[in-house]
Amino acid sequence: MKPRYVFGPTPSRRLGRSLGVDPVPLKTCNWNCVYCQLGRSTPLVNMRRDYFPTDEILAELRAALGHFRPGQVDHVTFVGSGEPLLHTQIGEMIREAKGMSDIPVAVCTNGSLLYLPEVREALHEADIVMPTVNAGSRDLYKRINRPHAGAAYESHVGGLIAFAHEFDGQLWPEVMLIKGLNDTEKALLDLRVVLRQMKPALVHINLPSRATAETWVEPANDEGLLRAMAILGDVAEVVHPADVPIDLSAYDDVVHAAVAIIERHPLRETELEEMLAAFGSEQVTEGLARLATDDGVQLIERFGVRFWCPAGSYYPDEERSRRSSPHPQ
Numbered sequence: 626m627k628p629r630y631v632f633g634p635t636p637s638r639r640l641g642r643s644l645g646v647d648p649v650p651l652k653t654c655n656w657n658c659v660y661c662q663l664g665r666s667t668p669l670v671n672m673r674r675d676y677f678p679t680d681e682i683l684a685e686l687r688a689a690l691g692h693f694r695p696g697q698v699d700h701v702t703f704v705g706s707g708e709p710l711l712h713t714q715i716g717e718m719i720r721e722a723k724g725m726s727d728i729p730v731a732v733c734t735n736g737s738l739l740y741l742p743e744v745r746e747a748l749h750e751a752d753i754v755m756p757t758v759n760a761g762s763r764d765l766y767k768r769i770n771r772p773h774a775g776a777a778y779e780s781h782v783g784g785l786i787a788f789a790h791e792f793d794g795q796l797w798p799e800v801m802l803i804k805g806l807n808d809t810e811k812a813l814l815d816l817r818v819v820l821r822q823m824k825p826a827l828v829h830i831n832l833p834s835r836a837t838a839e840t841w842v843e844p845a846n847d848e849g850l851l852r853a854m855a856i857l858g859d860v861a862e863v864v865h866p867a868d869v870p871i872d873l874s875a876y877d878d879v880v881h882a883a884v885a886i887i888e889r890h891p892l893r894e895t896e897l898e899e900m901l902a903a904f905g906s907e908q909v910t911e912g913l914a915r916l917a918t919d920d921g922v923q924l925i926e927r928f929g930v931r932f933w934c935p936a937g938s939y940y941p942d943e944e945r946s947r948r949s950s951p952h953p954q
Contacts, residue, residue, distance in 0.1 A: 627881040647705025648712040657771040662835040664938030671773040704733035716747030739784030761815025789823035808849030836932040
């Protein structure tokens, strides 16, 4: 049976082998980031509710953990195809996940809802929280994150700072560094003001390296990276994509498991081929053929690279690849 809520584990430079938990439907998000690997958010959503049944999510997580031996999963991570804090039971899911094993629990979030006391409280039992902080000004926040009207910049920053002062776990803010937007000296100095008020142990600098929502988005170049490291200080480090193949040996149906990953974490076609090759050369041909007819995925081209992405994601049509053949002629 194809996983509905749990995927991976996927390799991560920061979290090792991360078993993902996705508590909201695809692109249920209050931001429409220009760099989002899952495409444009249409429409934006800013309402908190029980998007999926909590008991079903936890039952699938419990079953997934039962497939792995000790040491095969380094973190359980609430992340995925939208903003996980939009699910009103995120706190209960974190508590229950921690009760299932000794594996640390991490949460990836855009942080826009941390201005709500009940949301901050829901995250208190997490071991690691990784909020997105891309901008130190209202204008740049709107240009990069394109938020819902109810997700104001002032609320975002105020919530981040309040949570940073309350949280006893590891707080690792993430900055997506984009050429010509937040890699300038002025943008980075403004961002430093916000980050210093959070007093994080680490700041992770990421670069857009997968299918982006907008075709014009480019990662910061070496000069921009060096500028960011110099201005943000010793707590900042660049996070490069993990180069370890995804291991799906615990799953009975490798293609179903691959689709579950693609629906939250688009894969380069070369990554997918390498993953399938671990099960034999026949699996590569058969797997790509099955994916080409799977309604859950599509092929997108960015930077001259082909990516397998969720079928429900919206990308500019001019960059859409034909799904009729897994390999171009």
